[in-house]
Every structure is written in C-alpha cells, then in structure tokens.
Amino acid sequence: MMRLGPSLATRWVIGILVGTFFAVPLVSTLLYTLRDPSGGLSFARWAALFDPAASAAIRPIWIGLGNSLVLAVVTVAIVLLLLAPTMILVNLRFPRLKAMFEFVVLLPISIPAIVLVVGLAPIYLQIGRTLGTGTWTLAFAYGITVLPFAFRSIQASIDAADLRTLAEAARSLGASWPTVVVQVLAPNLRQGLLAASLISIAVVLGEFTIASLLNRQVFQTAMVVVQKQDPYAPAIFTLLALLFCFLLLLIIGRAARGTRKAGS
Amino acid sequence: MTLPRTADNVLLAEAGEGTRVQLQGIVKSYSGTRVLHGVDLDIAPGEFVSLLGPSGCGKTTLLRVLAGLENADQGAVLLGGRDVSSVPTNRRDIGMVFQSYSLFPHLRVIDNTAFGLRRRGAGRADAAKRALDALALVGLDAFADRFPHQLSGGQQQRVALARALVTEPKVLLLDEPLSALDAKVRVQLRDEIRRIQLRLGITTVFVTHDQEEALAVSDRIAVMSTGRIEQIGSPEQLYTTPATAGVAAFVGLSSVVSGVAEGDRVMVWGQSLPLQTPADGPVDVYLRPENVYFTSEADAATDALVEESTFLGSMRRTLVRTESGELVRLQHSPRIRPAFGDRVRIAITPEPVAVHPRG
Amino acid sequence: MVAWLGLVPFSAYVVLFLAVPTLLAIGSGFFTKDGSFTWVNVGALADPVVLTTFANSAWLSLLTAVVGAIIGALVCYALLGTNPEGALRSTVDAAAGVLAQFGGVMLAFAFIATIGIQGVLKVFLEETLGIDIYANGTWLYELPGLILPYIYFQVPLMVITFMPALAALKPQWSEANLTLGGTRTSFWLRIGIPVLAPSFLASLLLLFANAFSSYATAAALASQGSQIVPLQIRTALTSETVLGRENLAGALALGMIIVVGVVMALYSLIQRRAARWQS
Numbered sequence: 001m002m003r004l005g006p007s008l009a010t011r012w013v014i015g016i017l018v019g020t021f022f023a024v025p026l027v028s029t030l031l032y033t034l035r036d037p038s039g040g041l042s043f044a045r046w047a048a049l050f051d052p053a054a055s056a057a058i059r060p061i062w063i064g065l066g067n068s069l070v071l072a073v074v075t076v077a078i079v080l081l082l083l084a085p086t087m088i089l090v091n092l093r094f095p096r097l098k099a100m101f102e103f104v105v106l107l108p109i110s111i112p113a114i115v116l117v118v119g120l121a122p123i124y125l126q127i128g129r130t131l132g133t134g135t136w137t138l139a140f141a142y143g144i145t146v147l148p149f150a151f152r153s154i155q156a157s158i159d160a161a162d163l164r165t166l167a168e169a170a171r172s173l174g175a176s177w178p179t180v181v182v183q184v185l186a187p188n189l190r191q192g193l194l195a196a197s198l199i200s201i202a203v204v205l206g207e208f209t210i211a212s213l214l215n216r217q218v219f220q221t222a223m224v225v226v227q228k229q230d231p232y233a234p235a236i237f238t239l240l241a242l243l244f245c246f247l248l249l250l251i252i253g254r255a256a257r258g259t260r261k262a263g264s
Numbered sequence: 265m266t267l268p269r270t271a272d273n274v275l276l277a278e279a280g281e282g283t284r285v286q287l288q289g290i291v292k293s294y295s296g297t298r299v300l301h302g303v304d305l306d307i308a309p310g311e312f313v314s315l316l317g318p319s320g321c322g323k324t325t326l327l328r329v330l331a332g333l334e335n336a337d338q339g340a341v342l343l344g345g346r347d348v349s350s351v352p353t354n355r356r357d358i359g360m361v362f363q364s365y366s367l368f369p370h371l372r373v374i375d376n377t378a379f380g381l382r383r384r385g386a387g388r389a390d391a392a393k394r395a396l397d398a399l400a401l402v403g404l405d406a407f408a409d410r411f412p413h414q415l416s417g418g419q420q421q422r423v424a425l426a427r428a429l430v431t432e433p434k435v436l437l438l439d440e441p442l443s444a445l446d447a448k449v450r451v452q453l454r455d456e457i458r459r460i461q462l463r464l465g466i467t468t469v470f471v472t473h474d475q476e477e478a479l480a481v482s483d484r485i486a487v488m489s490t491g492r493i494e495q496i497g498s499p500e501q502l503y504t505t506p507a508t509a510g511v512a513a514f515v516g517l518s519s520v521v522s523g524v525a526e527g528d529r530v531m532v533w534g535q536s537l538p539l540q541t542p543a544d545g546p547v548d549v550y551l552r553p554e555n556v557y558f559t560s561e562a563d564a565a566t567d568a569l570v571e572e573s574t575f576l577g578s579m580r581r582t583l584v585r586t587e588s589g590e591l592v593r594l595q596h597s598p599r600i601r602p603a604f605g606d607r608v609r610i611a612i613t614p615e616p617v618a619v620h621p622r623g
Numbered sequence: 624m625v626a627w628l629g630l631v632p633f634s635a636y637v638v639l640f641l642a643v644p645t646l647l648a649i650g651s652g653f654f655t656k657d658g659s660f661t662w663v664n665v666g667a668l669a670d671p672v673v674l675t676t677f678a679n680s681a682w683l684s685l686l687t688a689v690v691g692a693i694i695g696a697l698v699c700y701a702l703l704g705t706n707p708e709g710a711l712r713s714t715v716d717a718a719a720g721v722l723a724q725f726g727g728v729m730l731a732f733a734f735i736a737t738i739g740i741q742g743v744l745k746v747f748l749e750e751t752l753g754i755d756i757y758a759n760g761t762w763l764y765e766l767p768g769l770i771l772p773y774i775y776f777q778v779p780l781m782v783i784t785f786m787p788a789l790a791a792l793k794p795q796w797s798e799a800n801l802t803l804g805g806t807r808t809s810f811w812l813r814i815g816i817p818v819l820a821p822s823f824l825a826s827l828l829l830l831f832a833n834a835f836s837s838y839a840t841a842a843a844l845a846s847q848g849s850q851i852v853p854l855q856i857r858t859a860l861t862s863e864t865v866l867g868r869e870n871l872a873g874a875l876a877l878g879m880i881i882v883v884g885v886v887m888a889l890y891s892l893i894q895r896r897a898a899r900w901q902s
C-alpha cells in the first residue's frame with residue numbers, strides 16, 4: 001500500500017505544517033496560563049485555582065462544573081436506559097423500522113442547537129413550573145443532542161455482535177426475555193455502551209448553546225461569565241477539559257481495537 | 265461462443281508470435297523470511313504456463329516479480345530476450361488480470377477497457393474501436409456503456425481480461441482470476457481464457473491453487489511449494505510421473521503406499537505392478553484414485569475399512585484404510601455405495617506406477 | 624402487541640424534545656405575540672439586515688468549509704497507507720475526535736489566549752518581530768475573527784469524515800493502473816481524484832452545515848453583535864422585539880433550518896452514491 005501513499009517527505013511536511021497550526025493555539029494557551037503577574041513564567045495562576053482567596057471569583061466555574069457532571073450522569077442514564085433498550089427492541093423486533101429510526105436519530109445533526117433552543121424555551125417554561133428550574137432538567141435536551149453520537153457507537157456494537165443470532169440462540173436454550181437482554185445481550189454491547197457513555201459525557205461537558213440561551217449555569221456558561229473578570233482560569237480549565245476528552249477518546253479507541261482483534 | 269471473424273476483429277487480425285519469458289535465479293525475501301529460493305522459469309513464445317501450489321508457496325510473489333510490482337532481491341526477468349528487471353511496471357508492456365476489484369468504478373466498461381490504450385497516447389475514436397473489439401472477444405460488447413457495479417463477478421473479470429489484452433502486451437499475467445467466482449462461472453471462464461489465448465498466441469502465466477483448473481488450460485504446469493518449483497511439465501507428465509511426493513499429492517490426489525521394487529516391477533499388497541522407471545528396494549508407491557478398484561477376489565488384493573465416501577455426481581470418491589494403516593483413495597462409479605465401516609477388498613490396475621525411494 | 628408499547632417511551636421523548644421544539648421554533652415565526660397568524664416575521668427574512676446576516680453566515684461557512692476540506696484531505700492523504708491499528712492512527716483519530724468537538728467557548732478562549740489583545744502569539748509578534756496584527760482594528764472579535772477558529776474544528780471534522788473514503792481506495796486500482804501503463808500522477812488524475820470527488824463533495828457539504836449551525840464560538844468572541852444568523856437569533860431571543868418584529872427568532876430559525884436541511888439532504892444523497900464505489 002506504500003505505492004498508493006505519498007513519500008515519507010511529503011507526509012512529514014504535511015504533518016509538521018498542520019501540526020504547527022493546531023499546536024500554536026494550544027501552546028499559546030498553556031503559556032498564557034503560565035504567565036506570572038510580575039512577567040515571567042510560573043504556575044501562579046494554576047495554584048490560584050485552589051487558593052481560597054482567589055477562588056471566590058472562580059466559584060461559578062466549580063458550580064457550573066458540578067452541574068455539568070450531574071447533567072452528564074443524567075444524560076448517560078437517558079442513553080443507557082432509554083436509547084439502548086429501544087435500539088435493542090428495534091433491532092430485534094422491528095427491523096423494518098431501522099431505517100426510519102436511524103433517520104430520526106440522525107435528525108439532530110440537521111437541526112442546529114440554536115434552532116432547537118428557540119422551540120425549547122416555551123417547553124422549559126412548563127418544565128420549570130412542574131419539575132422546578134434545577135439545571136438537571138437540561139439533560140432532557142442533552143439526550144437529544146447526543147443521540148447521533150450515542151446511536152453510532154451502540155449500533156456499531158449491535159451490528160458487530162449480531163444481536164439477532166444471540167437472542168435466538170438464547171431463546172432456543174430456554175431463556176426468558178429479561179434474561180436474554182441482561183445476561184446475553186448487554187454484556188456483548190459493553191463496548192458500544194461504554195463508548196456511547198463516554199462520548200455523551202464529552203458532549204455534555206462541552207455544551208454551551210442550549211444552556212446559555214435557557215439561562216442555566218453549566219461548565220461552559222460559567223467559564224464565559226468568569227472570563228470577563230479573570231481570563232486565566234477559563235484558559236486553564238480549557239486545557240484540562242481538552243486533555244480529559246483526549247484521554248477519554250484514546251481509551252475508547254484502544255478498547256474498540258481490542259475487541260476487534262478479539263472478535264476477528 | 266463464436267469468436268468474431270478475423271477480418272472484423274483488430275486484435276485477432278494482429279495476433280502474432282508470442283514473446284519468450286524468462287525468470288532467472290529469482291530470490292525474494294519479506295522482512296527476513298525468504299519466499300523465493302532462486303527460481304528459474306523459461307516460457308516459450310505463446311505458451312500457457314500455470315503456477316500451481318498451495319497458499320504461501322510463492323506463486324503470486326513470482327508473478328508480481330514478473331510484473332514488476334515487486335522487485336526481486338536477486339535474479340533477472342527477461343521479456344523477449346531483453347532484461348527488464350529494472351524497468352518499472354508501467355513500461356514492461358504486460359497485461360494483468362487481478363483476483364478482484366481491479367476495474368475502475370467510475371469508468372464505463374468501454375472506458376475501463378480503453379484505459380491502457382489512452383495511457384499510451386491512442387486517440388479516443390481509435391481506442392474505442394479497439395476496446396470494442398476486445399470486448400467482442402470476451403462477448404461483452406453489448407455491455408460497453410455499463411458501469412462495473414452493474415456487472416456480475418464473471419462479467420467484471422471478462423472486462424478485466426479485455427482491458428489487459430487490448431494493448432496487445434508481450435505477456436498476459438493472471439493472478440488467481442477465477443478464485444472469487446462461482447464454480448460454474450469458473451469453468452466457463454477458464455475455457456474462454458484458454459480459447460482466446462490460443463487464438464491470440466500470447467504468452468500467458470496463470471497463477472492458481474486449483475489443480476483441476478491448471479490441468480484443464482495449461483501447456484505446462486509449474487508446481488511450486490515453499491518458494492521453489494518442484495516440477496514443471498505438461499499436465500499429463502505431472503499426472504502420470506510426479507517427481508516428488510508433494511507433486512503427486514497435489515496433482516491428482518494420489519495415495520501413498522509401501523512397496524518393494526525390483527528392476528522394472530514393484531510388489532504392492534502381493535501384487536506385481538510395472539514401473540514407469542526402474543528402481544530397487546523399499547519404495548513409496550503413488551496410486552491414482554482411478555487405478556484402484558474394489559474386488560471380491562482372494563489374491564493380489566488387500567483388506568481395508570471404509571473411512572468416508574463422497575458422492576460427486578458422475579463418480580464417487582472413497583477413502584479406505586488398509587490393514588497396514590495406509591490411507592488409500594479410490595475413484596469409482598457412483599453405483600457402488602460404500603458406507604462408513606464397511607469391510608472391502610481393493611486391488612490395483614496393472615498400469616505403470618511412479619515410485620520414490622523410501623527414507 | 625406488547626412490543627409496540629416498548630417503543631412508546633422513546634417516541635414520546637423524541638416527540639417532546641425534538642419534534643415539538645423544532646415545530647415550535649419554525650412555526651413561531653408565523654405568529655404574533657398574541658397568537659394570530661402573520662407573514663410579517665417571515666417577511667423580515669427579506670430585510671437587508673437579515674439578508675446580510677445570512678450572506679455573512681454563508682460565506683463564512685463556505686470559506687471555512689473549503690479551506691477545512693482541503694487541509695483535512697491533505698492530512699488524510701498524509702495518513703494513507705499507515706497502519707490503521709497503529710499508534711499514529713489512534714492518536715490522530717483521538718485528536719481529531721476531540722478537536723472536532725472542541726468548538727464552542729473553549730476554542731474562543733484558546734484563540735483569545737493566542738491572538739487576543741493580550742494573546743501570547745500577538746504579543747510575541749509585536750515585541751519580537753515588530754508585527755502588529757491589529758494595526759487595522761481588533762478583528763478577532765468581529766466577523767473575520769471567526770475564520771481561524773472555525774477552520775480549527777473544520778479540519779478535524781474533515782479528517783474524521785473523509786478518511787474512510789480515502790482508505791477505500793483499492794491497491795488493485797493502483798496496480799492495474801501501473802500494468803496498463805499509467806504513472807503515479809496519472810493515477811491520481813484519472814482514478815484517485817475522480818473516485819474520491821463525490822465523497823469530498825459530501826464532506827464539504829457537511830462542513831458547510833457544521834459551520835453554518837455553529838453558535839458557541841461566535842457567542843463567546845462577539846459578546847454583542849449579530850453578524851451571523853445564530854448570533855442574530857440570540858439577539859432576537861434576548862430582546863423583546865428586533866427590527867420592530869416580535870417572533871423574529873422563529874423566522875430566523877425557519878430560514879436556518881431550510882438552509883441546513885437542504886445542504887444535509889444533498890449530503891446524504893451524494894454520500895449514498897459515493898458509498899456504492901466504496902464497497
């Protein structure tokens with residue numbers, strides 16, 4: 001296949017040029033956060049995160065982060081307890097609905113969040129009256145936002161595991177449906193469910209549009225608020241969040257390769 | 265399928281003498297492992313030679329070295345007496361048919377076929393005419409405007425063949441072109457390839473792991489194993505006088521039994537058989553399945569137990585184990601139906617047999 | 624059948640949080656505050672200010688889509704032939720995945736830290752090389768300032784979307800090209816690029832839709848102002864009447880959905896055709 005690809009020199013040139021373009025903002029952000037108030041480099045700003053005196057201004061970020069984590073948990077719950085079982089049901093019992101299901105699930109890609117939020121405003125007004133204005137209710141909207149990503153992960157897992165055959169084999173051996181789902185199907189979908197959960201967490205942590213326009217305090221909106229007074233803390237959190245998501249995806253990627261090798 | 269008349273078909277009209285192909289001392293290694301151990305092959309102009317062997321024997325590597333898609337570590341490739349070892353593939357003037365997927369998906373059949381001509385600078389109209397003639401040769405001129413994904417596997421391979429032939433290359437190389445096709449299509453297409461090859465007189469090298477295929481179409485077969493040519497000869501030669509155990513086992517499904525040779529005869533199971541070449545002492549004897557038969561006579565035969573029997577339509581193949589533990593394969597009329605565990609007696613027809621010294 | 628009941632929870636969820644909001648968003652443009660049907664809001668889409676906004680969104684999306692597509696395709700090309708299971712690909716896949724998601728406010732912060740008024744790179748250029756990038760105004764906080772951040776997430780998205788197409792190029796085509804007398808260049812000209820063209824176009828459309836829909840980065844960089852459609856929707860939502868109209872947000876949402884919807888429909892059409900050649 002080397003015949004098809006470019007020469008080593010070309011690969012390096014492209015790699016270095018593009019790599020530089022992507023590295024510059026990240027490195028700059030890092031250097032930015034390392035700026036010492038007296039000019040020079042130090043970890044002063046990083047340490048200030050945990051300094052009680054300075055952290056008053058940063059408190060909104062911690063609150064927002066906490067809210068985002070709660071939202072992430074609820075969103076993952078929606079994915080695991082609502083989306084996944086429905087997908088199993090569709091794949092096993094309603095295969096003819098698969099095309100329509102996929103269309104619906106991929107709709108959020110075509111419906112921008114900024115459009116959705118226009119219509120979510122009145123709905124959340126009602127929710128505010130019934131379930132209260134707690135931030136966690138945002139998870140309902142987030143579940144929709146993560147649908148395309150979670151769907152792809154779980155569907156890939158379902159296809160790879162050949163759910164129908166497993167279910168039929170288990171049924172022919174006398175298992176009841178709950179047993180089939182919990183003891184036979186779910187363990188085989190572990191990779192896809194894990195990937196879907198991790199991607200959902202990443203998306204929730206990065207969401208801004210809906211939270212901002214529905215006036216809720218989450219990680220991203222908090223950073224925007226704090227940024228006006230202290231531009232350094234949000235920059236630090238940006239780097240941390242990036243690193244965190246990168247590790248998440250690396251783990252998902254490596255784990256997926258592990259199962260591919262095992263299954264092949 | 266009738267081939268178009270010579271006057272109408274440019275390719276047939278221009279068919280001439282083939283090119284001599286020589287491989288000399290080809291050595292090739294992949295990451296430390298040697299896959300070709302100094303292979304020599306001399307192919308006469310217009311000859312159809314098959315490279316036959318199991319997976320990993322090096323036959324495809326040898327073909328790719330011939331094509332220039334791989335470079336040999338040592339050795340030379342000569343086309344028409346000229347050393348082309350350092351000539352890149354696109355200037356060797358070869359035609360090649362791959363196992364699958366080689367048609368360009370975005371071009372119509374006619375444009376796929378004319379591709380090589382256009383690369384050599386032919387004008388559109390001229391290239392199209394010749395491409396149409398090539399497609400007529402393979403019976404697909406009516407499909408000229410279709411796209412590859414609209415064709416069946418067999419049709420795609422025919423287009424690939426036409427594409428390879430239209431430039432009138434010095435040699436035609438086929439890398440297991442039939443392996444991905446259905447059995448029936450495989451038989452049809454292999455006969456067609458041979459027919460076209462004979463009409464055009466083009467030197468052809470054909471790689472396959474299917475011995476029946478090789479036997480059916482080749483002028484000569486080179487049986488390969490672990491990077492070496494074990495034997496090269498006509499189909500009949502390989503079938504009746506295999507040079508090694510490997511060849512005997514691979515070509516024709518021989519069984520191996522023990523015997524004692526003396527001069528021009530050999531004793532097997534109390535039976536005296538003529539030898540192809542004289543030998544002496546204990547030998548391995550190669551028996552063709554069609555030369556072993558069931559008998560009820562008491563002498564010049566041996567007892568055996570049936571292990572398995574397979575029905576193949578026009579014949580049956582049965583595997584039996586003799587008292588001395590030898591596995592013997594018989595090919596016989598389907599009217600005889602041995603069952604697992606049956607006790608039988610088998611004997612050998614007095615045809616000259618091939619032997620090799622034991623030990 | 625009991626099985627049908629199993630589909631109810633999910634269906635209800637999707638109806639309530641996807642279908643209804645979308646219909647409300649699009650539909651609200653057709654009604655006044657008191658609920659009577661009107662064409663006034665939708666008519667606002669013809670207002671020069673609004674048209675300019677759509678034009679801005681369009682050229683910004685097109686520019687960043689094209690640049691992102693080309694750079695992304697080059698990255699895919701540089702990865703061609705590398706081991707799909709190897710460390711290089713895993714890292715690039717993960718990096719692309721993260722950076723494609725990296726949009727939003729965090730991207731804005733990173734660029735502020737880089738080329739903002741106190742940005743590291745801007746200061747470096749000024750003090751070390753004497754180049755003042757803001758000689759003609761601080762463009763980072765205006766429309767042109769969005770170009771670089773958008774490219775930053777467009778390129779990874781392109782890599783993710785286009786890599787499968789490039790990987791589907793069969794080595795047999797390259798070898799067949801050689802045996803037929805072609806060269807490396809002629810391969811790309813006559814086979815590689817024509818075969819990849821539909822996938823490239825499809826990915827380009829996806830990038831366009833992605834940029835057009837993007838809100839957070841612009842919102843973080845331009846705290847006021849509404850030069851692109853998403854920002855205009857923000858303005859319409861946060862103030863009672865804009866341009867003298869009440870439910871302008873709905874009308875804008877309608878306009879946006881039409882644009883993105885058409886682009887995505889084209890995308891899936893072309894993608895399906897391209898997939899035929901990839902099998």
